[in-house]
Amino acid sequence: MLTNKVKDKSTVFAITSLLFLGVLAISPTKDYFSEWRAYQKEFNRLIKDQPRRIKPVEIGIKQIWLPELGVTDRCTSCHVGISNQKLVDIPAPFKPHPIMYHDSEEFGCTPCHNGQGIATTVEESVGHEEFWDSPMLPLPFTEAGCGTCHKEVTVNDAPLLSKGRLLMQELNCVACHILPGFKPEYVPPLDGVGKKRSRDWLVRWLTDPRSVHVTAKMPDFRLNMEEVDILADFLMSFDTYPETVEIIPLPDELKKEWPDDDWVNMGAKHFREARCISCHQINGKGGHLAPEIGKIASEVTHEWLYNYIRNPREFHAGVPMPQYGFSEKQTKTVTAYILSEFQDWDIEEDSIEAVHTPVPGFYQKGLELFNHYNCMGCHELNVQGIGRNMGPVLTNIGSKPQPELEFGDVDIVHTRTAYIYEKIKNPHQFLENSRMPIFDLEEKELKAITVALLSMNDKKIPSNYLPPESAISTYEPQGMFGQLVDKYSCFSCHVINGKGYLLASDLTLEGSRVHLDWMKHYFEIPYTLRPTLTERMPNLFLQESEIEYLSDYISTVFVNDEIDEVEIKMNEEVVQRGKKLVNDIYGCVSCHQVDGKGGYVGPPFNETGKRSKPGWIYNWIKNPQKYRPDTIDPNAGLTDEEAKQITAYILNLK
Amino acid sequence: MSKDNQKNVSRRDFIWKIGIGSVAVSIGGASVLTVRYMKPNVLFEIPTRFRMGMPEDFSPGSVTTDSKRKVFIIRQKTGAFFAISSVCSHLGCITQYRSIDEKISCPCHGSIFNLSGEVLSGPAPKPLQRVLIEINDRGELIVDTAITVSDDYLLRV
Numbered sequence: 001m002l003t004n005k006v007k008d009k010s011t012v013f014a015i016t017s018l019l020f021l022g023v024l025a026i027s028p029t030k031d032y033f034s035e036w037r038a039y040q041k042e043f044n045r046l047i048k049d050q051p052r053r054i055k056p057v058e059i060g061i062k063q064i065w066l067p068e069l070g071v072t073d074r075c076t077s078c079h080v081g082i083s084n085q086k087l088v089d090i091p092a093p094f095k096p097h098p099i100m101y102h103d104s105e106e107f108g109c110t111p112c113h114n115g116q117g118i119a120t121t122v123e124e125s126v127g128h129e130e131f132w133d134s135p136m137l138p139l140p141f142t143e144a145g146c147g148t149c150h151k152e153v154t155v156n157d158a159p160l161l162s163k164g165r166l167l168m169q170e171l172n173c174v175a176c177h178i179l180p181g182f183k184p185e186y187v188p189p190l191d192g193v194g195k196k197r198s199r200d201w202l203v204r205w206l207t208d209p210r211s212v213h214v215t216a217k218m219p220d221f222r223l224n225m226e227e228v229d230i231l232a233d234f235l236m237s238f239d240t241y242p243e244t245v246e247i248i249p250l251p252d253e254l255k256k257e258w259p260d261d262d263w264v265n266m267g268a269k270h271f272r273e274a275r276c277i278s279c280h281q282i283n284g285k286g287g288h289l290a291p292e293i294g295k296i297a298s299e300v301t302h303e304w305l306y307n308y309i310r311n312p313r314e315f316h317a318g319v320p321m322p323q324y325g326f327s328e329k330q331t332k333t334v335t336a337y338i339l340s341e342f343q344d345w346d347i348e349e350d351s352i353e354a355v356h357t358p359v360p361g362f363y364q365k366g367l368e369l370f371n372h373y374n375c376m377g378c379h380e381l382n383v384q385g386i387g388r389n390m391g392p393v394l395t396n397i398g399s400k401p402q403p404e405l406e407f408g409d410v411d412i413v414h415t416r417t418a419y420i421y422e423k424i425k426n427p428h429q430f431l432e433n434s435r436m437p438i439f440d441l442e443e444k445e446l447k448a449i450t451v452a453l454l455s456m457n458d459k460k461i462p463s464n465y466l467p468p469e470s471a472i473s474t475y476e477p478q479g480m481f482g483q484l485v486d487k488y489s490c491f492s493c494h495v496i497n498g499k500g501y502l503l504a505s506d507l508t509l510e511g512s513r514v515h516l517d518w519m520k521h522y523f524e525i526p527y528t529l530r531p532t533l534t535e536r537m538p539n540l541f542l543q544e545s546e547i548e549y550l551s552d553y554i555s556t557v558f559v560n561d562e563i564d565e566v567e568i569k570m571n572e573e574v575v576q577r578g579k580k581l582v583n584d585i586y587g588c589v590s591c592h593q594v595d596g597k598g599g600y601v602g603p604p605f606n607e608t609g610k611r612s613k614p615g616w617i618y619n620w621i622k623n624p625q626k627y628r629p630d631t632i633d634p635n636a637g638l639t640d641e642e643a644k645q646i647t648a649y650i651l652n653l654k
Numbered sequence: 655m656s657k658d659n660q661k662n663v664s665r666r667d668f669i670w671k672i673g674i675g676s677v678a679v680s681i682g683g684a685s686v687l688t689v690r691y692m693k694p695n696v697l698f699e700i701p702t703r704f705r706m707g708m709p710e711d712f713s714p715g716s717v718t719t720d721s722k723r724k725v726f727i728i729r730q731k732t733g734a735f736f737a738i739s740s741v742c743s744h745l746g747c748i749t750q751y752r753s754i755d756e757k758i759s760c761p762c763h764g765s766i767f768n769l770s771g772e773v774l775s776g777p778a779p780k781p782l783q784r785v786l787i788e789i790n791d792r793g794e795l796i797v798d799t800a801i802t803v804s805d806d807y808l809l810r811v
Contacts, residue, residue, distance in 0.1 A: 014669045017676035024680050028687060063696040074696070086791070105705070 035121050036061065036077040043080045043094050052086045061120060064108045068462050071108035073117035075125065079109075101146075101157065111461070112145030113137055128413070133402055137454065140447055141417050144398065147455025149466050151181060160444075164452030167445055171217070175377030176391040176436075179456070186318050187217075189380035194239030196304040199356055202232040210440060212299075213292040215281060219437035221373055222428070226359075233358040234366020238381065245314050250303045251332055259336035267337025270330050275538035279321070279492075282342070289492070290321065298344035306335045313487070322489040325541035373435060391436060398457030406430055421450045473498030481553045488540050496558070504537065506628065511559035513616045516551055523547045566615040568647050578649025586636050588646075594653065602633065609654030618647045702800035706787075709735065709795055709811045717751050717769065724748055725785065725799055726758070728769055735809040737787040737797050738771040743780040758782065771805070781805060 031037075040057050047054040062076040081087045081094040083104055090096075097104070102112070110117040115136030119125035126136040137144055143161040153169070154162040168174075174182040193202075201212075206228045209216035223231065241247060253259065276293070277286035283294035296305065310331045312321045326334065359365070367385050370376070374389040397420065405419045408430045412418045422429065425446055427436035441449070475497035477485045485491065491500035496507045510519075524547065526537035542550070582588045582605070589597065593604035608617065619626075622643045624633035638646070706727055712718060712735070718727040724740045740749045740758075747762035757774065758767040765776030772781045786801040787809050795809075 010666055010669045010673065014673035014676075017673040017680070021676040021680045021683075024684060028683070061695045065696075065698055065701075067698075072698075 036074075039078040039093065040080060046090060046094065047087075050086075050090070051088060054081075054084065054086060064105060064117075066106075066108050069108060069111055069465060070460070071110060071117060073108040073110050074120050075109040075115075075117060076104070077120060078122070099157075107465070110134075111148070111459070111465075113142065114145070128415075134399070135402075135415055138417055141451050141454060144451045144454030147452065148398075148457060148459050149461055151469075153181075160448045160451050161455060163445075164448035164450070167441075167449055168452055171219070171439060172378055173394075176374050178390065178393040178395055180395055185378075186316075186320055187378040187380075188316055188319075190235060190375075191238060191380070191382055192241035192245070194236040195241065196300050197235075198301075199232050199236050201299055202235055203228055206231055214284065215288070215292055217291075218378075219439045221435075221437040223373075227369055230359050230362050230365045231369055233362035234370065236358075237363060237366075238383070241315075242382070245307075246311075247303070247307055248310065250306055253332060254302060254306060254335055254339065259340055263333045263336040264340045265337075266330075267333035267335070268341070270326070270334050270541075271337050273539040274324055274334070274541070275536060278536045278538060293338075294342055295344035297339045297342045298347055302335075302339060305338065306331070309335055309338075320489055320492045322492070322538070322540055323487045324538075325543055325546070327541075330541065373437075394453065394456060396456060396458040398454040399459065417450060417454060420453050421446055424449055475499045480549060481557075484546060484550060488542075493536075507554065507558060509558055509560050509563065509616075509627065511555040511557060512563040512613060514555075514611050515613060516555045518611045519551045519554065520547055523550065563615040563619050564613070566618045566644075566647075568614045568618065568644055568651065570648050570652065574645050574648045575652045578645035578647070578652075581642055581646050582649055586638075586646075591633075605650050606653050609651045614647055614651055617650055618643050621646055703796060703798040705790070706795040706797050708793060709789070712795075717753075717756075719751050721748065723797070723799060725797055726751060727787070727795070727797065730808075733811065735787050735795065735811065736807060737785050737799075739783040739785055739799060741783070742778055743773075743782060744776070744778040749782065 037059060040059050044056040047056060057080045061074055062080070064071060064073045064076065076082055079093045081090060082097050083100065085096050087094065087096050108117065109115070113136055114134045115126050116124055116129055116132045116134075119129070119132075123129065124132070128135065140160075143155075143158040146155055146158040147161045147165075150158070150161075153165045168179070169182055169185065172185040172187065173179055174184055175187075197205075205212050205216075205218075206221075206223055207225075208220050209218040210220065253263065279287040279290040281287065281290075281292040281294065283292075300308075308315055309324075309326070311323065312319050313323050367383075370381075371385075371387060371389050374391070375381075376386050376388060377390070398416070400416065402414060402416055402419075405414075405416065407414055407419065410422060410429050412422055423436075424439065424441065426438065427434040428438075476482070476499075477496070485496075490496070490507075493503040494500050494505060494507050495502045498508075514522075522537075523540075523542055526539055582594070588602075588605075589599065591599040591601035593599065593606070595606065598604075612620075620633075621636075622638055622640075623635050624631045625635055700723065704723060706718075706720070709729075712727065712729040714729055714733050715731040716729050718729075719740070720727065721740070726738050726740055727735065728738065729735050741747075742749050742760040742762065742765060744760065744763055744765055747760050749758050749760045749765075749767065751758050756769060758769065758771070759765070760767075760776065760778065763777050765778035766774040767778070767782055768774055770781075771784060773779075784803050784805055784807055786796075786798040786803050786807075788796050788798075789809070789811060790796045
């Protein structure tokens with residue numbers, strides 16, 4: 001009896017003690033078998049096979065704490081090799097960071113990558129944690145992190161982000177969405193569209209713009225046949241041009257069914273000189289800046305075409321097309337050439353509706369549709385009753401709370417990234433009657449825009465962590481020069497003092513770069529400087545007085561005295577030394593031609609002396625990247641003396 | 655029978671031993687963990703060990719003040735480095751470098767130190783503490799204000 005009692009007590013005691021021990025052991029055991037500890041042990045095991053000696057990691061949680069940024073990142077507890085570039089062939093998560101743009105100890109990890117920095121398990125930090133609203137950006141979308149702070153359009157070393165921002169600009173997203181940092185694109189206004197287009201064309205265009213032009217910028221609004229009919233009737237009713245436009249009736253010479261051959265040939269020559277295809281596409285070949293014109297003669301009225309070539313800026317203020325200085329005869333011949341050549345030969349005469357009776361009540365219904373689809377976001381039309389009807393504000397779309405996103409029953413992972421990607425791909429899968437049009441983008445373009453949109457978030461970054469803001473140019477050319485620059489749309493391709501688009505060259509120092517005589521000649525007959533480039537600078541058909549004015553202005557204003565002040569001594573010895581440097585020591589002839597021998601990448605040296613001023617050659621070869629950061633001309637680290645000798649040699653070649 | 659008895663007793667003993675043993679292990683483990691608990695896993699404060707950039711960024715004969723980390727980095731004319739804490743040895747004020755006479759002074763009670771950290775005048779009882787400065791494997795200067803070194807410590811690069 002007694003023994004049994006004692007036995008019972010001792011058993012109870014033993015069991016409770018063991019339970020006690022067990023319960024107490026749970027916490028340390030969990031800690032001991034934690035994921036990060038296993039990773040650190042694995043790392044210490046792996047570094048024994050490394051070619052170079054790596055210090056083993058001290059076991060324990062690692063943390064980067066940056067109170068100013070609000071960062072508590074424990075990522076380095078597992079990613080222990082993240083900043084150790086000595087590691088080779090080591091698997092994730094120990095791999096060193098590819099290129100470190102920002103020191104992880106200074107910037108942490110989550111400001112760029114997102115994710116839950118304070119977590120110490122894979123699932124909670126970089127996995128799918130339901131209650132953490134800033135999940136790690138999937139790797140292909142990482143550049144969105146760069147864009148959080150770097151707000152300029154093109155960000156160095158972030159190609160996808162830059163592509164996305166350029167695309168968003170090009171697609172004119174800002175027409176319907178509020179998007180800070182984007183400017184509205186030029187889109188043709190619709191006043192007088194009834195005199196420019198045929199109803200038949202409008203119907204085809206409204207049904208699917210890309211079936212008319214593969215490169216059409218207008219997206220597909222998925223209009224049904226009824227809507228297309230109403231809108232076409234509505235638009236055809238605007239058959240008067242604004243009062244400011246002076247319309248010259250089509251000259252008799254162009255009214256004939258076939259213009260004279262002489263005129264066509266002359267027009268073809270001017271068309272080539274004007275290099276229209278630098279910007280326009282003709283049946284899929286040519287530039288990307290302006291619309292396809294391969295069938296333009298069948299797409300617009302001949303009167304409009306003639307008047308537009310004569311004076312594009314009167315029609316559409318702000319159009320990027322330069323106002324060519326064609327004479328009256330030249331305008332006529334160019335029009336004649338276009339009318340004879342750029343026809344749509346496939347159009348069947350019968351298919352054109354002879355008489356069309358407008359849909360009853362088309363005006364009111366058309367106005368409603370015009371407003372419903374926010375057509376005026378892009379197209380100007382001066383009619384009462386038209387208003388803006390914008391889509392959602394996208395200022396902070398990159399940090400819109402995930403539970404607020406309407407996933408509907410679309411079967412995708414419920415993250416912001418997936419939502420944005422799918423939404424741009426097909427807006428209607430989330431909402432059947434969405435107004436957003438379909439842009440028909442490729443996968444890479446979809447990714448790029450998603451990255452650009454994700455970079456628009458409300459992360460608070462203290463100013464001392466932000467990059468210095470790139471100064472926005474306030475340069476605005478004045479007076480006669482300003483008028484000419486506007487008339488000939490110089491900023492569409494050239495940059496001056498930070499303003500414009502860098503398709504061609506930066507003209508900020510052009511006066512110090514080229515000789516006045518060369519410049520005048522170039523305006524008359526432009527040619528390409530580099531043998532491998534397609535010719536792009538158009539002959540703008542400038543008047544002689546305009547050439548005089550522009551050349552004088554450029555060579556007096558766009559100069560830098562430091563460049564001009566270089567003195568080059570010319571004598572046989574210096575030239576010979578320069579020759580040796582060019583041919584043998586620096587191998588310049590692998591890209592540049594001398595006397596017809598050499599490479600085809602850079603401009604031939606025999607021409608250089610006629611074009612470039614000595615001071616420019618000298619300064620350029622010393623540090624080409626100073627004047628054009630993206631040039632492939634290498635900085636050979638020339639001494640002053642060497643640079644002068646090479647300059648003397650090049651000048652001597654002319 | 656007695657054999658059985660003996661067996662019973664030793665089994666009871668054994669059970670007791672298990673009980674006492676687990677209690678002992680629990681208490682022992684708990685106390686180890688309690689002591690361990692005193693030392694935090696991570697600290698929410700500026701790390702005492704930090705990088706100061708490349709040695710080339712410091713010109714010989716220069717004094718660099720890092721007021722956030724409370725340290726002076728001094729590069730002698732010979733090119734050798736040392737680092738001294740800017741916390742005054744008197745009452746812990748943060749001392750300042752005066753370029754006008756190349757002295758370190760404490761704004762609170764007027765102690766003056768020379769660039770080696772030695773007391774020239776004032777209430778400070780001891781020189782300013784010299785702390786560890788070294789080069790890491792990326793060639794950068796590393797300072798650790800938690801590790802003190804002797805007053806003749808120099809880092810030559």
